[in-house]
Amino acid sequence: MHTPSFTSRRLARHSIMAVLLSSATITAAQDVQIVQPGAPGQATRQIDVDQAVALADTSFSPADVRFMQHMIAHHRQAVEMAALVKDRTNQEEIVAVAGRIDASQADEMEFMTTWLGQRGQPATSPGMDHSAMGHGTQAMAGMASAEDMARLAAASGGEFDRLFLELMIKHHEGALEMVKVLLEQPGAAYDPVMFEFTNDVNTDQKAEIERMNALLASLSDDPRAGLAAGFRDAGEAISGMRLLAALPKPAGFFDPKNPAGLALPKPKKDAGENVVKDGETPAELAADAVVADAAEGAEKPGTRAAEETKTQFSERSPLLNFANTDMAFSGDTLVAGNYHGFNIYKLGEDGVPGLVSSVVCPGGQGDVSVVGDLLIMSVEQTRGRVDCGLQGVTGDVSAERFRGLRIFDISDLARPVQVGQVQTCRGSHTHSVVSQDAKSIVVYNSGTSRVRDEEELAGCIGEVPGDDRTALFRIDVIEIPVANPAAARIVDSPTVFADPETGRLAGLWQGGDHGDDTQDTNRTDQCHDITVFPALKIAAGACSGNGIVFDISNPLKPKRIDEVVDKGFAYWHSATFNNDGTKVVFTDEWGGGGRPRCRASDPRNWGANAIYDIKDGELTFRSLYKLPAPQSDKENCVAHNGSIIPVPGRDIFLQAWYQGGISVMDFTDSANPKEIAYFDRGPISDEQMAMGGYWSAYYYRGRIYATEIARGLDVFALEPSEFLTAEEIAAAEAADQGSTFNPQTQYPVTWPDMVTAR
Incomplete structure (x- = not known):
């Protein structure tokens, strides 16, 4: 059966709509006059039907024309790239991709040329230079440069396959960016045919990107590429360690009806049922029905129709109500934070935890620290309540709302008691225990949420031009009296990002990108994490738009001594010293x-680690490291929390990468980091991107502990390999890390005299 082309279907739909709409106009003809009011003070004038219709004409805009002209050139390059495939590879999947691109984009080019011609517009804009389209102009996002095209033409076999997919994925992502930019323009894409075309570009390009990313990952020989999906039965890959235990979440800390936290599928319409979409008119429905009849049988694999038959999921997944977060250790006690509260475990002789108690106290994100018999927990969400209630808080202003630091007495691990609270203007996303003695504990608080209403908490002022009292551009210094935690309070909120010469509070990165092909980096008005090293009197702040080194000789008065930016960083998140x-x-x-x-196509310098040497308080960039194993588009994955593995004479970093698993990086040579061990599971679902994977991975008393956001808590032991000897593993197990481990506090590790450096 002949299947109508994209162009014929689109034009047929347009023609049918025009007929139906014109019929409606004739039916609605009237004899009364049509008038157009003027501005205040001006008279109302009478106009005829033709004038009224012309005034309402929003068929196309200059932005629409530029978009179509540029997209034709954009598509043309994709067709040129696809034409190189047949003589350079015999991979059936690559040939199939090229075939789809050649057919669909050539067809769409015909449609766009026709659309422009019907409106009296040329297919190319004046001065458009096809050879210069790949040099970073936003109008031509994702275009391959002349050098890229030459490299592709010269490649063959596996080298060609990889380069073709990398360039084509970037090319398709560029098309999505072009659509995004168009839809942000006032008055653009009002023409219903034009608007539908942009939606189709989004649908088609995203589906093709998904397929190409999977193909690109399949070219990797890393065992982590292509692991089977599953909540409890996902595929696994491991090297240089062994899994000792995988503990599921305790009861009360997951939804029994949806333990994996998956987004629910959208309801499907019944066969033959016409469902009116938002903004869709009866005329459009009728046109859809006619075109659908003409295209019967067109649902071939890889087509738009086939994509639309897939199960669609709600765009809003369940909130992170039960997400596991950070951990803290004290002696043989492990506390695992959660958006819903925290769980307390006792470590057995083999290091495997046993659950002691579960504490429900919602508010997220639930990062925890332990100091003696006190547990400190960060709370940032607006649903957090003073009384740990489950009902949340209504209204913009409420005395029941809690955002800040909670303090619990955990001397009885089975029944923790909340004994103190410190309300803060931006809540508490994370915190750092800076100093402690018998009398008091000093904590740095990092709030990253919006500034709350001053009516709810006095002194909370948002971004008001010229008002330096703002709660932005600060950290909080909190003092907790050990004997009376209820008296804990903010003792200072230093403006650590201020310009030292002018005093301007916003003295560091102002937000935005760094030029062509660079990241859009967050503004520096907060720190996400501040890792303190009290013995050395320094701290490292990962502060949204900057990496910072602080002098904390006086814990109550942190002083910024150096800062750096990185063109590939979007959000400076955490910091760990050697x-x-x-x-x-x-x-x-x-x-x-x-x-x-x-994903295999994602930039290697984005979402990575940046390694710096420190000398006399100054930071010197040495290298970047990113998880080397490609992950699927169903796995949230980026650099996250970790700790040092104490092997004498070496710098080894254990790190969580969400659904990218756990990676162990040797950065002894800071200019040449390398992976020496890993563990990974397949995605939670092969149908949707579910929030999961490892939040944190820490080395404590000879074991690796890792909180899995959706699944639970895992425990590992290192195994000898070509990268790590049995003697080095034994030395790490013998290291004295102190009696307490808090995520953002580091202390020098020591070893017994008989242990020597490598």
Whole structure:
């Protein structure tokens, strides 16, 4: 059966709509006069039907024309790239991709040329230079440069396959960016045919990107590529370690009806049922029905129709109500934070935890620290309540709302008691225990949420031009009296990002990109994490738009001594020193942790670690490191929390990568980091991107502990390999890390005298 082309279907639909709409106009003809009011003080004038219709004409805009002209050139290059395939590879999947691109984009080029011609517009804009389209202009996002095209033409076999997919994925992503830019323009895409075309471009390009990313990942020989999906039965890959235990979440800390936290499928319409979409008119429905009849049988694999038959999921997945977060250790006690509260475990002789108690106290994100018998927990969500209630808080202003630091007495691990609270203007996303003695505990608080209403908490002022009292551009210094935690309070909120010469509070990165092909980096008005090293009197702040080194000689008065930016960083997230404080690893949480950022096509310098040497308080960039195994587009993956593995004479960093798993990086040579061990599971679902994977991975008392956001808590032991000897593993197990481990506080590790450096 002949299947109508994209162009014929689109034009047929347009013609049918025109007939139906004109019929409606004739039916609605009237004898009364049509008038047009003027501005205030001006008279109303009478106009005829033709004038009224002309005034309402929004058929196309200059932005629409530019978009179509540029998209024709954009598509033309994709067709040129596809034409190179047949003589350079015999991979059936690559040939199939090229065939789809050649057919669909050539067809769409015909449609766009016709659309422009019907409106008296040329297919190319004056001065358009096809040879210069790949040089970073936003209008031509994703275009391959002349050098790229030459490299592709010269390649063959596996080299060609990889380069073709990399360039074509970037090319398709560029088309999505062009659509996004168009739809942001006032008055653009009002023409219903034009608007539908942009939607089709979005649908088609995203589907093709998904297929090409899977193909690109399949070219990798890494065992982590292509692991089977599953909540409890996902495929696994492991090297240099062994899994000792995989503990599921405790009861009360997951939804029994939806334990994986999956987004629910959207209801499908019944066969033959006409469902009116938002903004869709009866005329459009009728046109759809006619065109659908003409295209019967067109649902071939890889087509738009086939994509639309897939199960569609709600765009809003369940909130992170039950997400596991950070951990803290004290002696043989492990506390695992959660958006819903926290769970307390006792470590057995083999290091495997046993659950002692579960504490429900919602508010997220639930990062925890332990100091003696006190547990400190960060709370940032607006649903958090003073009384740990489950009912949330209504209204913009409420005395029941809690956002800040909670303090619990955990001397009885089975029945923790809330004994103190510190309300803060931006809540508490994370916190750092800076100093402690018998009398008091000093904590740095990092709030990253919006500034709350001053009516709810006095002194909370948002971004008011010229008002330096704002709660932005600060950190909070909190003092907790050990004998009376209820008296804990903010003792200072220093403006650590201020310009030292002018005093301007916004003295560091102002937000935005760094030029062509660079990241859009967040503004520096907060720190996400501040890792303190009290013994060395320094701290490293991962502060949204900058990496910062602080002098904390006076814990109550942190002083900024150096800062850096990185063109590939979107959001400076966390920091970890090596054991002697001469190096620091900063991480970039590109996409906020909820996006697939480790796909084979993703830039290697985005969502990565940046390694710096530190000398006399100054940072010197040495290298970048990113998880080397490609992940699927169903796996949220980016650099996240980790800790040092204490092997004498070496700098080894254990790190969580969400659904990218766990990676162990050797950065002894800070200019040449390398992976020496890993563990990974397949995605939670093969149908949707579910929020999951490892939030944190820490080395404590000879074991690796890792909180899995959706699944639970895992425990590992290192195994000898070509990268790590049995003697080095034994030395790490013998290391004295102190009696307490808090995520953002580091202390020098020591070893018994008989242990020597490598």
